[in-house]
Amino acid sequence: MKLRVRFTRLFADGPRRWLAFFHLPLLCLGLGAAAGYWWYAGDLAHRLEGVQRTVAFAGRMSVHAQEMQTALLLTERVLTAGVPVGDSLYRLQVSSDRFNLIINSFNEGGEVVEPDLGRLMLDAIGPGPALDTLQQLNVAWVELKNRSDLVIRRESQRKLDVVIARSAIEYSLAQQETLAKLTTEFAALLEGAQQTALGEASFRRNFFLTVATLSFLLVPAVLLFNRARWARDVAREAAAALEAKQKILEQHQQALEENQAALAAAQRETALLMDTVQEGLLLIDSTGAIGSQYSRESTAILRQPDLAGFNLLSLLRPLITEKMHATLVDYLALLFDANRKERTVLKVNPLADIEVNFPNPAGGFITRFLGFAFRRIMDGDCVGRVFVAMRDITTKVELERRLREEEKKKERQFEMLLGIVHVDPDQLDHFVKLVGTELESINGALRAEEFAAESVEVRAQLRERLNQVFRSVHNIKGNAVYLKLDYFQKTAEGFENRLSELQGRTKLTGDDFLAIVVEQARLRADLLDLQELRGKLTGLRTAARPNAAAAGDNLLDSLTAQATELAEKLGKSVETDFDPLALAALPPERRPLARDILIQLVRNSLAHGIEEPSRRVEQGKRAGARLTLRCRPTGADGLAGFTYRDDGAGLDLAKIRRRAEAESLVATEATLPDGEMAALIFAPGFSTAERNDGNAGRGMGMDIIKHHVVDEAGGEIAVRSQPGAFCEFTCLFPSETTAAVS
Amino acid sequence: MDEAILRVFSSCAAGYFARVALGPATVGTPYLQSEGDSVAADFTAVIGITGERRGVVCFTAPRALLQALLPAIGEAHGTEALCADLAGEIANTISGNVRAELGSTFMISVPVVIAAPQPVPTFPRDSVCYVLPLVWQGHRAAVWVALQQADETP
């Protein structure tokens, strides 16, 4: 697999392919051709040499012929001289042999030898002009050889004589030119013939040379050419690629511009949002540093024109208490702690509403309430940023606070109200005045301006002041107790206790009076509350009784109306005979009390005293009962008031007795005179059935009436009754009002 | 309003004079300021308080006291400006020292000094203002403390 891959990869790209299929083969070819050339060149050289040698050998024939001639001449001379001819004949033999060898070799092929030319293998001459010449040469030679041989034979036979020798010489001489000519011709023809062969060999050599050269030239040429082509291709490709990329770039650029435009638009929108949103939005990192983007409202809320780079914690620090700041630092750590669940952390947000105080350039502080909401922005597994939303919730908080305060106040006041509703408004007024006066006196005692150095006098002075204060407080307490103002009573008692404690100390310092002043403040606060309530009560009462002057008439009218209404409800009939001046003798401040009393009396009459019309008629009374109210002017005892009577059944003494026994007010066996029995209705805790039923129950009971009239006002109340006839009450008050001081 | 707090104010006020002045100051019996009552002296320095308790603390003193006090801190003679400044500084120092006792939920503002006959801030009828009078070298001054608990109803 790998090999195949490698193999294919080998031919993967152009150059490799070219290398494999062109250059390498060509190179091989070139090398082969070079080898061939080298071979044929060698061959040619060899051949050339061969030809040259052959030609040389061929030429040597004429030399040998010459030599033979010379030898023959020499022989002749020698012969003539009568010297032994051995030497020259030897030379003749040699030359003849040599010539013979050569020409035979040319004829039949064979090896020729020459001392200076070496050996050479000759081929038989083929048909052609060379052969013709050779034949001629053969002819010439044969004759010469014969004569030469003859000479030699004769010599060997010792029959050599000059004549033979001379004949040989003559032939030789005659043939010498021919031989020479023929030899030369032969040589030339030989050379020519060889040359053709040479030409072939030369041609072959050249061919191979050409091929080799071409190959060796072609390879680099093609290589370079290819390279150039590829380079051009690559360049073209690159250019094309570049162009393509350029196009893409342009496209991208366009897209980018579009995106930028979109981004700019989005940014403008975001900026618009940030400018308009009514919340302070910003991002903080784990150190509390504010990011560069935040809503405009943030700067307004924090009262800081520029927020980028500032630290939220540092900005808030001068505005909040240090405790809050420490809490904030801790909470920030929690927000950025990825190990804590976001939901849990957000649940314990201590900054849901906090108070911040901006310094007021005019002095003091500007108090505001801010609400913070947080959200984590995750960055992988960590909390990268926290998103903060701030709102100024001052108005909301202040409203809530005011509401709560109002509610608390109302509660307290209601409590108080319950405690004072039973008090006569006039008495309440008096009490208020009293407390006010006493508080002034206390204050006066405390701020006595004489400062002396620490001395006995000072100490005595301080003690005297203390006593003064005590007296005032005690007075207040007493009044509170009398009016059953529990609320006040408690406060006064507390104060009194403090004072007693201080009185017990042997040494007094200015500092001790701090406690007093605080109590005093408390008392004063209570007083103010009381005054406010008093105001409210008056409002209530005057609403029901708008005009004090006409109060009498209106009072009587309303009483009449009530009586009629009640009578109808009870199925009874009633008419009122109220003297308009009935209450004229009353001191004006008693009117409210009188009204309440009368209401109670009327109710009692209708509910219990007065019989049903039928019953009345049976008894001979008018069907409609009559309620009478007359004035009781000031008598000798200085008391004045009114008398109220109904002509009903009168007091039911038996019922009274039963009730009294039930309430354990009287022993079962005890006998009481009627007067005392009647007086029982005034006993405290004497609750007749009337008290609790809807018609007569509300309002004051007889015991309270008595309390108000007798105990508080110092007046009198009397009852007269005739069973079956009437029941009459008389209420008298002293003509001057005096607060009962115990 | 705790008497404890009043005590702290009282001691810090006395302490200031003890440390700075040529002689100590005597703090007299404190009392409540009623309506139309305590008239401000020549200079009144007002410091706003907020936090757990809110309201104002004032230091009011006559010119004579301030001018007598200036040499104690190295000023040769007192101009109006210096007297006013000193009143503010005294109020600031006393309040700042009180902070040590009352903790860091007690935030104080920069003092504003009012010179008579300019009107001083009047306290609402139903708020409580304690007057801590003090005497120094025969001059009378006072520290007014009108504070209430943050969610106390007046």
Added chain:
Amino acid sequence: MKLLIVDDSLIVRRAIERNVAWAGFGEIRLASNGRRALEEYRTFRPDVVTMDITMPEMDGLTAVDAILREDPAARILIVSALADKSTAVEAIKRGAQGFLLKPITPESLREAVAELLEL
């Protein structure tokens, strides 16, 4: 040596100025709130700064932060009436080198400034 005194009270500024004669400050400048203090610091480059905390416009601790951000080598002595521990701790945490409580006496000021100069 140069000194910058920062306090909104004229009295205090003058008092401090008088009481550092022994230290031999060549040039003394005054600033009455944190913002001015920062501006003065940039141009004046004092060796020592005394800084009050309760001041209008920019309080002392914020000014300490700002100054140290610009020059971490600044030597700042806090002179304040705020006697609670957490304020002192916060001041030192922010980088002030000393804390002096008002009312100041010449001796206490001398001691504090001497200590600061040794640093």
